[in-house]
Amino acid sequence: MILPQTIEQITSRIDVVDVVGEFVKLKKRGTNYLGLCPFHGEKSPSFTVSPTKEIYKCFGCGKSGNAITFLMEHEKYSYVEALRWLANRYGIEVEETEMSDEAKQHVQVADSLYIINNFAQQFFVEKLFETEEGKNIALSYLHERGFNNGIIEKFGIGYSPDIRDAFSKLAIKHQYNSELLLRSGLVRSYNDELQDNYRGRIIFPIHNNSGKIIGFGARIIGKNDKAPKYINSPENEIYVKSKILYGSYFARHSIDKNNECLLVEGYTDVVSLVQAGVENVVASGGTSLTVEQLRLIKKYTDNLTIIYDGDSAGVKAALRGLDMALEESLNVRLVLIPDNEDPDSYVKKIGASAFQQFVAENKKDFILFQLEIMLKDAGSDISRKNEVVNRIADSLSKISKAEDFTKQQEYIKQCAALLKIDEAGLTTLVNKYKRDSLTKLEKNNAFKEQAVEQALSPESEVFIPLTDELQERNILRVLLEFGLKEWDEEQRIADYIFTELEVFPFDNKENEQLLELYRAQYYQGLQPTTKSLLYNTEEKIRQLVVSITMSQYELSRRWDEVMENMHILDQDSSHKDAELSMIYFKLRKIKKMFEQTQLELEQTSVFEDQLRLLEVHKHLKAAEKELTAQLGAVILK
Incomplete structure (x- = not known):
């Protein structure tokens, strides 16, 4: 874990305009900077x-945050990856807490493999x-393709x-560790000698989401029935096949922009497709889709279009992983x-625009396509059709x-229409599979039993309390700006605000948490500010701080030019702002207490309770009068 001192050093050096400006063209306007949102298409900034x-906010789509969250959202970095990116940019050495020997070794091996892979590439x-060999054999083959x-x-x-050991010899000459070379899969051991593993092959580097090379795919040139078409890196500390989609590093922005991911099989x-201008595309590497790969897609979009060969093998490959995609709430189409x-071959045959048109016009709904295929295979066999009904109900339950x-x-x-069965009956069957799934979960985890029962109970109710969110957020704004x-x-x-809030607590849980x-x-002497809480x-917490402190509008500097000697922009309004905010907050609370007291009066017939409530009403009225006197206003009912 990165030490808090290092995180503090990083956040103290951050220039949000510098970081965001790396990815967005910004233009100064007043005290702020304005640009076209990188998270949604817009023509007016x-x-x-x-x-x-030190924050950003799009008043079109609502995206907001700080420099770290921008990197996490735009580049799809983890929190730690974003910190490392910033540390590297500002030349800060990253210090981490003491790790176990095993964890240290894992990190060291991973770092070494990244270095070896980069050298190999x-x-x-x-x-x-x-x-000459490369140009005559490999480059000419790629050009022909x-x-x-x-x-x-x-x-x-x-x-x-x-050549038997061209890379091996060079790597050893540069003093790379032989055990790590073997671990990378770039070399193999034969008769106690290192030999190159990918001889005579075209090499496709495989990148992770931050652009680091984590492995390689080595493709044979031409056709050779005796050798495998592809050799891939073995799994190690940085290369886990189930978590990788080839091309995701290059496609991430295009997927985000198009709100669609195209999935193909091969490198x-x-x-x-990218050469043809279709950039929102990744490959599964010819393997069945995994949950990790689907979740990687989900980071960028909810819309997945799978483009596979039209033969029976391609269809079967495409249908694998359907239930997992449904569980991840992806909208899946098939071409x-x-x-x-x-x-x-097809994009080269018909061209980029025709290919894109073909994809757009031939998208099939994944579930309905699967059903059509299964019904076609079942034919008039009643038993097999029954299996189809159960299979599709199981899928829909996901x-x-x-x-x-x-x-x-x-x-x-x-689906009921295609199956020619009663819709209510299919709904019942889908619910049965849901219940079976829940029952299985209950057996696996006894602690979830009560939560599941409550979720399924028809008597369960949701109580939503009346909140004073706007007034509470205004109090928080004053704290952050002037506290x-x-x-x-x-x-x-x-101190003034904390004292006043002793009688009137917050209702909204998120506001109360902040x-x-x-x-x-504050009481630990840490001097909390917008900035310090922004990097929580x-x-x-981060989103709440941004939404409280960021406004779409700001006062123009021209006010001070027009209103001479008024110093509108430079006035210290902190005392007045704090006092007025607290008064309005209290008045809102008192109004709620009035309503509650009135409700209790209407519901009770006990004389003593009525007297008590009338006394409460009297005190509330006096408090309201005192507060309105401070405002110099009258509250209209």
């Missing part, structure tokens, strides 16, 4: 970056472009010469390439998230 508050690229030098360089494609499919073609209820109901309606300023000779504005976090840091590890 609504993406605002505040250098003073440079070797393969050099052999492709700068040797329709790949130009630009796309080859973009993906870092290289060539491993057909060359990806490279060909089958005709005429024994694959995406690589659509279990509350927000997907309407989608599930629509599928049930369409450390003096209120009088003995206390700060934060208030208590501020209070805890909890996303809810």
